[in-house]
Amino acid sequence: MRNNKKIALLLFLAAAPLFMQCKDSGEELEPDEENELITTVTLHFTDEASGTTSTFLFQDKDGTGGNDASQFDTIRLAPNSSYTLELEFLDESKNPTDDITGEILEEAVDHLVLITPNPSTALTYHYSDEDSNGLPLGLSGHVNTASAVSGKLKVQLRHQPGTKDGTSTPGTDDVNIDFPLIIE
Amino acid sequence: MKYYITLLLFLVISSISRGQKADCQCFLKGVIKDQHTGLPLPGATLLLLDKNQGVVTDLRGEYLLSGLCPGKYTIECRMVGYSPFHLEIDLQESHEENIGLAEQEIHLKDIEITAQRSDAPSSQPLDVLKGKALFETRGQTLAESMKGLTGVSTLQTGNSIAKPVIHGLHSNRVLIMNNGVRQEGQQWGSEHAPEIDPFIATQISVIKGAAGVRYGSDAIGGVIxxxxxxxxxxxxxxxxxxxxxxxxxxxxxxxxxxxxxxxxxxxxxxxxxxxxxxxxxxxxxxxxxxxxxxxxxxxxxxxxxxxxxxxxxxxxxxxxxxxxxxxxxxxxxxxxxxxxxxxxxxxxxxxxxxxxxxxxxxxxxxxxxxxxxxxxxxxxxxxxxxxxxxxxxxxxxxxxxxxxxxxxxxxxxxxxxxxxxxxxxxxxxxxxxxxxxxxxxxxxxxxxxxxxxxxxxxxxxxxxxxxxxxxxxxxxxxxxxxxxxxxxxxxxxxxxxxxxxxxxxxxxxxxxxxxxxxxxxxxxxxxxxxxxxxxxxxxxxxxxxxxxxxxxxxxxxxxxxxxxxxxxxxxxxxxxxxxxxxxxxxxxxxxxxxxxxxxxxxxxxxxxxxxxxxxxxxxxxxxxxxxxxxxxxxxxxxxxxxxxxxxxxxxxxxxxxxxxxxxxxxxxxxxxxxxxxxxxxxxxxxxxxxxxxxxxxxxxxxxxxxxxxxxxxxxxxxxxxxxxxxxxxxxxxxxxxxxxxxxxxxxxxxxxxxxxxxxxxxxxxxxxxxxxxx
CATH class of the missing domain: 2.40.170.20 (TonB-dependent receptor, beta-barrel domain)
Known part of the structure; x- marks a missing residue:
């Protein structure tokens, strides 16, 4: 009998952790922290003749997934005109908004912006800035449009840490957007 | 979730010698029992590893190996559902002398062996990697070591990250029991390899097919x-x-x-x-x-x-x-x-x-x-x-x-x-x-x-x-x-x-x-x-x-x-x-x-x-x-x-x-x-x-x-x-x-x-x- 009681007690002790519950992971929920996220790309085209600036935007505030891009503009430019093009990159998922443009400027030797029209004759692009190694950067440049056409304008931000050589080949894309382009 | 039954298998090995000086007339006989249940184990295989000779126990769990010369032998005993075990025995002249005195079946040795029974259903295929075969995979990741087993392959991300695949299923559909405990890592990811040092193991076994009853949910493809x-x-x-x-x-x-x-x-x-x-x-x-x-x-x-x-x-x-x-x-x-x-x-x-x-x-x-x-x-x-x-x-x-x-x-x-x-x-x-x-x-x-x-x-x-x-x-x-x-x-x-x-x-x-x-x-x-x-x-x-x-x-x-x-x-x-x-x-x-x-x-x-x-x-x-x-x-x-x-x-x-x-x-x-x-x-x-x-x-x-x-x-x-x-x-x-x-x-x-x-x-x-x- 005494033995049975002992066994019962042992059994009870052994069974107790079966139903144990501990920590709640909801109390330690940390906000997402995506270091390399870029949510917004802004293109400022300033007509060199008139000085008027048109702004075109790609914006996906919650990053990849979740909601679709909230804004994806069509670039509309006048034919046979000259523009200065300034680019701006933001991470608007953070509060306050993270200014990626400044960070790219700091790390200019690791980044390269590529502007590629399709058809390739739609416009020509020239860099007007460079990094400390004298290689192009592309946060600002000049655009000369040709005759009226519609197509695409690809904007790429290449991340080329330690491998930047002025060409598009090294590194990987941080941004790769095909803006619809209408020259009319 | 460790479940293995440690069963004591009593192996009683007896040896009779007939005749006084016969060189290769030794017997090795005995019965193999599952000590926990006390039931004899019919169909267990006994192998003399050095001699390439083997027998299978009969319906009463008994076996007989005859025509053995005196010397050292390594016995391997295998049975579906049980982990194989090894035993070294020494059939020597001195023993024969003792045997001669007794003139009857006597115990050469009473050996208590603890064998880990794999609790998977014995009707399910089981592949075991151990001993020499395991030695020859040393240095590889857990999943790579098992590549040589039929029905097992790997899902890899490069060469250092490998996950075992059993019958085409992997990740959350394969359960790994590490020393009897259900391994819980971030196994849903295809680039998340099992976090186990294969050198811990003296035996890696693969139970193929759904084994949900014994091991719980997720064992759809099998259990390692x-x-x-x-x-x-x-x-x-x-x-x-x-x-x-x-x-x-x-x-x-x-x-x-x-x-x-x-x-x-x-x-x-x-x-x-x-x-x-x-x-x-x-x-x-x-x-x-x-x-x-x-x-x-x-x-x-x-x-x-x-x-x-x-x-x-x-x-x-x-x-x-x-x-x-x-x-x-x-x-x-x-x-x-x-x-x-x-x-x-x-x-x-x-x-x-x-x-x-x-x-x-x-x-x-x-x-x-x-x-x-x-x-x-x-x-x-x-x-x-x-x-x-x-x-x-x-x-x-x-x-x-x-x-x-x-x-x-x-x-x-x-x-x-x-x-x-x-x-x-x-x-x-x-x-x-x-x-x-x-x-x-x-x-x-x-x-x-x-x-x-x-x-x-x-x-x-x-x-x-x-x-x-x-x-x-x-x-x-x-x-x-x-x-x-x-x-x-x-x-x-x-x-x-x-x-x-x-x-x-x-x-x-x-x-x-x-x-x-x-x-x-x-x-x-x-x-x-x-x-x-x-x-x-x-x-x-x-x-x-x-x-x-x-x-x-x-x-x-x-x-x-x-x-x-x-x-x-x-x-x-x-x-x-x-x-x-x-x-x-x-x-x-x-x-x-x-x-x-x-x-x-x-x-x-x-x-x-x-x-x-x-x-x-x-x-x-x-x-x-x-x-x-x-x-x-x-x-x-x-x-x-x-x-x-x-x-x-x-x-x-x-x-x-x-x-x-x-x-x-x-x-x-x-x-x-x-x-x-x-x-x-x-x-x-x-x-x-x-x-x-x-x-x-x-x-x-x-x-x-x-x-x-x-x-x-x-x-x-x-x-x-x-x-x-x-x-x-x-x-x-x-x-x-x-x-x-x-x-x-x-x-x-x-x-x-x-x-x-x-x-x-x-x-x-x-x-x-x-x-x-x-």
Whole structure:
């Protein structure tokens, strides 16, 4: 009998952790922290003749997934005109908004912006800035449009840490957007 | 969730000598019993390893080996459902003299052997890797070590990250029991390899097919058991040291085990540790940048036995740093297509041991206490409590742009998973001498904490399972049946648009198994098993929402997914004779509500361009296949071994093929047993060929590159044993894999778009055992 009681007690002790519950992971929920996220790309085209600036935007505030891009503009430019093009990159998922443009400027030797029209004759692009190694950067440049056409304008931000050589080949894309382009 | 029954097998070996001086007239006879149930074990195989002679126990569990010369023998005893064991016996003149005096059957030795019974249904196929075969895989990852077993392949991310695939199923559909505890890491990820040091194991077994009843949910494809020997009670200090050198990657591994006991107190202990270091690996044409690894593991165990009572404590730490091939990092599809078009990586490098970015740092700790009590009447109770802490940190190729954040050098993704499991198991005493069985309750509680890049939510999970299994043995029949019920509660927490969102899920299900094992005669036996297993969708299937950069695909979870249920039918036949062994396994696994990534019609537009989009969806799938292996000694010194695996997986609801299914393969080798030379014994020279087919059963246009063509690899291996003294020996193995430096890519390697597989690999392995019993 005494033995049975002992066994019962042992059994009870052994069974107790079966139903144990501990920590709640909801109390330690940390906000997402995506270091390399870029949510917004802004293109400022300033007509060199008139000085008027048109702004075109790609914006996906919650990053990849979740909601679709909230804004994806069509670039509309006048034919046979000259523009200065300034680019701006933001991470608007953070509060306050993270200014990626400044960070790219700091790390200019690791980044390269590529502007590629399709058809390739739609416009020509020239860099007007460079990094400390004298290689192009592309946060600002000049655009000369040709005759009226519609197509695409690809904007790429290449991340080329330690491998930047002025060409598009090294590194990987941080941004790769095909803006619809209408020259009319 | 550790459940293994430690059964005491009493092996009584007797020897009779007839005649006074007859040189080779010794007998070895006895009976093999399952001591726990007291039932004799018919159909157990006894092998004299040095003589290539063997017998099978009869219906009364008795065996007889005759015509033996005096000398030393190693006996191996095998039985389906039991771990094989080894025993060294000495049939000597002195014993014969004693025997002569008694003039009757006398005990040469009474040997108590503790054998770990694998509790899987005995009607289910079981493949075991141990001893020499295990030694020859040393230095490889857990999954790679099992590649040689039929029906098992790997899913790889580069060469250092490999996951086991059983009958075409992997990740959450394969359960790993690490020392009796259900391994809980972030196993849903295809680039998350099992966090286990294979050197801990003295035996790795694979139970193929759905084994949900015994092991709980998730065991849809099968179960992998990583087991170590019982602690050496009543033995002096002994141990072994393993060293492995691999030329490709210039990798070195050292692992040591030392164990001993305090027989008077009833205590035994073991300490084990492994250090592994490797650098950049090389394909036939180029080095792979940042593919080094660094690993440090150790484990400690101790136990106490007193009469029927026993308690064991175990702790292990697995700590690895794995470099991921930097050429596989892409930002957009344009980047991926550029690498594929180039045909070789755009990033190339030389050799270095440095592990830079991108890399994974994983620590897995397991602490376990297990106690059991054998009641004098045959009942047995076992209780196990285990805690696992899994810390996974992933470092991306690029540090944050912001210098002050980058200086902190935090991982871009960190996951901490903490799991507590408890199991209570009761083996009832044999009923009517024919029924044995066990029942149990197991619980699992875990929570996951995430920081960094969003991937899966934080979650708390609580699971309880109840099961019972019965086995009936009668004459040549062994019948078994079991049933289990599991309940799972899952609570998730995450931020959606900077608002905390919590969700609760409840899943529950029954699983069952029934099977029969029939022994036609000493050589031929057959098993039929029908088993079910289920699996609740995991958090990544419920909540993924983002681009999976390794796969260049946008993957979206579905919080409305239900449970997945597998119905698996398996028929296997074995024929074993002195010179020929054939094992045939066939299976038909129907999985209802199989969760897979279904391509969505429209790609998803992201700031890095458009990515093809996939959503986790459920369908009905079928996996059918054949595993065939044979070993034929066509002349005494030469044997031929062949292993073939055939698998066909199909999406029944949509009438199309499933993707990422391992292609068919066949492996052939010729083994030459060389006579002992220069003190070396057990000399074997093996030439082998592995042929892997092209996977042609794929969805058209579902991939960036077509499945790689078939490939054929040659390998050679020389192994030997050098006995140093009575209880000290050295095992040596020299192997060359990919002998001809063949260029190939493997469909089941997720980095196949980016690079070739490894070139020639020369490996040398040494194992020194001291004071060993067997």
């Amino acid at each position: 058991r990583v087991d170590m020997d019982e602690l050496p009670y009543n033995s002096p200090i002994s141990g072994e040291i393993n060293t492995v050198g691999l030329t490709n990657g210039r990798q070195g591994v050292v692992s040591g085990t030392v164990q001993g006991s305090l027989p008077k107190v009833g205590l035994a202990w073991r300490a084990q540790g492994t250090i592994k270091r490797g650098g950049n690996t090389k394909t036939p044409d180029y080095y792979l940048d940042n593919t080094g690894t660094k690993e440090r593991n150790f484990s400690l165990s101790t136990g106490y036995r007193y009469k029927g009572f026993g308690i064991d404590a175990f702790y292990s730490l697995f700590d690895t740093h794995i470099g991921l091939f930097s050429g596989s990092h892409i930002g957009s599809i344009t980047d991926l297509l550029q690498v594929i078009e180039n045909g070789e990586p755009l990033i190339q490098s030389g050799f270095t041991y440095l592990v830079g970015r991108p890399r994974q740092e994983v620590r897995h700790q397991l602490a376990k206490v297990e106690a059991h009590y054998h009641f004098p009447d045959g009942n047995r109770l076992q209780w196990t409590l285990a805690n696992q802490r899994n810390d996974r940190s992933e470092y991306d190729l690029h540090t944050p742009r912001n210098d002050s954040i980058a200086a902190l050098n935090h991982p871009e993704l960190a996951m901490k998973l903490n799991t507590l499991t408890t199991d209570l198991l009761w083996d009832h005493k044999p009923l009517a001498g024919k029924f044995t069985g066990q029942m149990g309750i197991s619980t699992l509680y875990q929570y996951n904490l995430m920081t960094g890049r969003p991937l899966i939510p934080n979650f708390n999970q609580w699971t309880v399972g109840l099961f019972a299994m019965e086995r009936y043995t009668h004459k040549q029949w062994e019948l078994e049946a079991g049933v289990r019920f599991d309940y799972r509660n899952l609570l998730t927490h995450q931020f959606v648009n900077q608002q905390k969102v919590s969700n609760e899920f409840n899943f529950s299900n029954f699983s069952g198994t029934t099977g029969a094992n029939y022994r036609f005669n000493d050589q031929l036996s057959a098993q039929l098993n029908v088993g079910t297993a289920w699996r609740a969708p995991n958090v990544s299937e419920l909540f993924s929402d983002g681009v999976h950069h390794g796969a260049a695909a946008y993957e979206r979870g579905d919080a409305s997914l239900g449970v997945e249920m597998a119905y698996n039918n398996q028929l296997s036949v074995q024929y074993r004779s002195d010179r020929l062994t054939i094992e045939l396994g066939t299976y038909l696994n129907r999985i209802h509500n199989y969760i897979y990534l279904n391509p969505l019609p429209d790609p998803i537009l992201t700031i890095r361009g458009a990515f093809p989009a996939f959503q986790y969806t459920q369908t009905n799938a079928s996996f059918k296949g054949i595993d065939l292996s044979g070993l034929w000694s066509f002349v005494p010194a030469l044997s031929w071994s062949s292993k073939a695996t055939y698998l066909r997986a199909y999406d029944l609801s949509n009438d199309q093929y499933l993707v990422m299914i391992p292609p068919n393969r066949i492996e052939n080798s010729i083994i030459w047993k060389i006579p002992p030379v220069a003190g070396l014994t057990d000399l074997h020279l093996t030439f082998g060929n592995l042929w892997v087919a092209q996977q042609k059963r794929v969805l058209p246009n579902s991939d960036y590159a077509p499945p790689p063509p078939a490939y054929s690899l040659w390998n050679a291996k020389l192994s030997a044993e050098l006995p140093l003294s009575e209880s000290n020996k050295l095992n040596i193995s020299l192997a060359v894999d990919n002998l001809f430096n063949t260029r190939y890519r493997d469909y089941m390697n997720r980095l196949r778009y980016y690079s070739l597989e490894l070139g020639r690999q020369v490996s040398i392995r040494l194992k020194w055992q001291f004071n060993t019993q067997s």
